[in-house]
Amino acid sequence: MALIQLRNINRIFHQGDLEIQVLRDISLEIQEGDFVAIMGASGSGKSTLMYIIGCLDSPSSGTYLLKGMNVSEMDDDRLSLIRNESLGFIFQSFYLIPYLNVMENVLIPSLYSSKNIEFKKRARELLEEVDMSERMKFLPSELSGGQKQRVAIVRSLINDPEIVLADEPTGQLDSKSSRQVMEILSRLNSRGKTIILVTHDPETARYAERTIFIKDGCITPG
Amino acid sequence: MAASLLGKNLFLTSVIKALRQNPARSLFALCGISLGIASLVFIVAAIEGSNQNAHNIIKLLGPNSIFVRSGFGDKTRVRRLTYRIDIRDFYNLKRVYGVKSAAFLLLKQRRISAGGQARNAYAVSATRDFLEVFDYELKEGRFFRSAEYSSFPKICIMGTELSRFLFGKRNPVGQRVQIARTTMTIVGVFAPKGKLPSGKSLDDRVIIPIKTYRKFIEPEYKRLFAVKLKLEPDADYDHVVSMVRKVMLKRHKKDDFVVVTPETVRKFLNIFNWTLSLYLGLASLIALFISGFVMSNIFYINVKVRAWEIGIRRALGATRQAIIYQFMAEALAISVAGAVIGSLAGFFAVRWVTPLLKIPTVYPVKSLVLAVCFSAATGLISVLMPSRAAAHLNTVHALKSRL
Numbered sequence: 001m002a003l004i005q006l007r008n009i010n011r012i013f014h015q016g017d018l019e020i021q022v023l024r025d026i027s028l029e030i031q032e033g034d035f036v037a038i039m040g041a042s043g044s045g046k047s048t049l050m051y052i053i054g055c056l057d058s059p060s061s062g063t064y065l066l067k068g069m070n071v072s073e074m075d076d077d078r079l080s081l082i083r084n085e086s087l088g089f090i091f092q093s094f095y096l097i098p099y100l101n102v103m104e105n106v107l108i109p110s111l112y113s114s115k116n117i118e119f120k121k122r123a124r125e126l127l128e129e130v131d132m133s134e135r136m137k138f139l140p141s142e143l144s145g146g147q148k149q150r151v152a153i154v155r156s157l158i159n160d161p162e163i164v165l166a167d168e169p170t171g172q173l174d175s176k177s178s179r180q181v182m183e184i185l186s187r188l189n190s191r192g193k194t195i196i197l198v199t200h201d202p203e204t205a206r207y208a209e210r211t212i213f214i215k216d217g218c219i220t221p222g
Numbered sequence: 223m224a225a226s227l228l229g230k231n232l233f234l235t236s237v238i239k240a241l242r243q244n245p246a247r248s249l250f251a252l253c254g255i256s257l258g259i260a261s262l263v264f265i266v267a268a269i270e271g272s273n274q275n276a277h278n279i280i281k282l283l284g285p286n287s288i289f290v291r292s293g294f295g296d297k298t299r300v301r302r303l304t305y306r307i308d309i310r311d312f313y314n315l316k317r318v319y320g321v322k323s324a325a326f327l328l329l330k331q332r333r334i335s336a337g338g339q340a341r342n343a344y345a346v347s348a349t350r351d352f353l354e355v356f357d358y359e360l361k362e363g364r365f366f367r368s369a370e371y372s373s374f375p376k377i378c379i380m381g382t383e384l385s386r387f388l389f390g391k392r393n394p395v396g397q398r399v400q401i402a403r404t405t406m407t408i409v410g411v412f413a414p415k416g417k418l419p420s421g422k423s424l425d426d427r428v429i430i431p432i433k434t435y436r437k438f439i440e441p442e443y444k445r446l447f448a449v450k451l452k453l454e455p456d457a458d459y460d461h462v463v464s465m466v467r468k469v470m471l472k473r474h475k476k477d478d479f480v481v482v483t484p485e486t487v488r489k490f491l492n493i494f495n496w497t498l499s500l501y502l503g504l505a506s507l508i509a510l511f512i513s514g515f516v517m518s519n520i521f522y523i524n525v526k527v528r529a530w531e532i533g534i535r536r537a538l539g540a541t542r543q544a545i546i547y548q549f550m551a552e553a554l555a556i557s558v559a560g561a562v563i564g565s566l567a568g569f570f571a572v573r574w575v576t577p578l579l580k581i582p583t584v585y586p587v588k589s590l591v592l593a594v595c596f597s598a599a600t601g602l603i604s605v606l607m608p609s610r611a612a613a614h615l616n617t618v619h620a621l622k623s624r625l
Contacts, residue, residue: 057617057618077541084538084539085539089537097236098243099242100235100236107232
């Protein structure tokens with residue numbers, strides 16, 4: 001059974017009387033352990049697709065099955081639990097909380113978790129793995145872009161999710177930092193994590209095993 | 223267990239750091255709450271103080287007693303108070319059925335000196351029943367002997383405060399003291415009587431037998447400050463009070479005197495407390511309402527400014543309830559801090575303002591509980607709407623608000 005199954009997903013936004021269809025009849029399957037890149041130009045609907053896969057947004061129609069469970073039928077609390085335990089997020093803007101230090105930022109998901117994990121120990125190990133153990137007490141404002149993104153990666157992994165969703169993770173990074181971040185994601189994939197990468201950059205998408213192209217809200221052959 | 227402890231620590235850290243992130247906003251909310259709580263503490267202190275005041279008056283008045291003093295008439299300033307009671311009133315009141323003994327209060331401020339020390343203090347005249355009617359008790363020495371009321375002995379009984387000022391720790395009995403231009407011998411020291419509601423000490427005075435007083439202190443007096451009556455144990459109190467009024471009105475024709483009884487003090491206290499509670503309570507409620515309104519708006523701003531933070535927390539698995547808890551906890555932290563600061567400010571107000579209002583200084587410790595409850599309630603109620611708004615933000619829109 002596929003880890004993620006999308007069937008005939010449509011997403012329509014309403015702006016007054018105007019109806020904007022961002023996703024059209026999207027159907028796709030992602031298996032456990034896949035490294036998938038979703039590519040498309042700005043406004044193609046790739047981020048909206050990622051938000052739906054990440055249970056941050058709901059489709060206007062269609063069915064979304066995550067680990068065989070119908071996400072469309074879940075209430076808000078259940079979706080929060082799914083996001084917390086099964087999904088990890090990495091964003092272009094890092095979204096590190098500015099008044100919390102590196103360690104505290106990494107531990108935020110643990111606040112909402114029911115998993116029995118030694119979070120602090122795991123956080124130390126993961127930070128060490130991304131070469132950030134020396135900066136655990138640093139505030140985000142004291143870090144470079146690459147360092148911030150590495151912290152965000154650790155935060156996405158703290159709850160040991162099956163799927164990591166990365167929305168333009170290298171969008172604000174220089175080429176060296178971009179390479180570091182993508183190597184980390186590749187490493188995670190080689191350990192069995194399912195990585196879904198949203199990007200417009202072919203260089204970044206090259207790290208993925210499979211690329212899905214989106215144009216005007218539809219999956220295209222590329 | 224360890225995870226839950228870590229969660230609690232992280233939650234508290236997150237709450238405190240979030241408040242410190244926006245010091246101006248947090249401080250503004252804190253000031254509002256503190257002000258409301260300070261006024262609340264002050265009101266409780268003022269009410270308790272006025273209660274104590276009344277109890278002091280009742281205690282000073284003594285049981286089964288009636289105090290008749292000149293009324294304010296159309297003048298409201300005590301300094302300008304015209305003494306309208308005279309010696310004939312005194313004798314009329316003394317004859318009222320049910321009155322066991324009576325004494326009048328006649329006093330004059332004079333310079334009193336001894337051993338190189340001098341100060342102005344009241345010289346009080348004492349008739350035969352004075353010490354009993356005004357409930358004086360001895361600390362040292364003796365009271366006046368019967369014969370001393372009808373001759374002119376240069377003797378006096380001194381209050382403890384005045385004695386301490388003039389003689390320090392020495393026993394003043396047998397010592398000489400200069401009152402106005404007359405040297406008198408101290409024959410006794412009366413036990414401490416405390417302070418009047420106005421704050422004046424009753425122990426900073428000397429008592430002199432009436433004839434000596436008339437000869438050396440105030441030769442020509444016609445008017446009395448007040449008359450105090452002690453009733454027979456089986457006297458009908460209310461009847462005696464009404465007779466006292468009748469007797470006074472018969473001569474004075476108008477109500478230019480005040481009959482003070484424990485009941486009138488209690489009645490006055492009730493009116494005073496009710497008025498105080500109404501006006502100050504209203505002011506305090508308005509202050510708390512305004513501080514709640516301010517806090518609510520500050521948190522609405524917080525929600526707007528921190529929308530992306532709410533978005534990322536939701537993306538990381540926070541339920542709507544968790545978001546509400548986060549903001550509620552921040553409000554609660556401000557409220558508790560506000561309660562502490564407000565209580566301290568209230569206590570400072572009690573320390574400095576109540577003496578100006580002639581209210582005894584009482585620190586209402588029980589109001590601390592009230593302060594914390596009111597403060598927490600104000601904080602939580604006012605932040606309920608903004609935190610609900612935060613919890614119901616569209617996660618994607620919230621995240622994009624930072625872009």
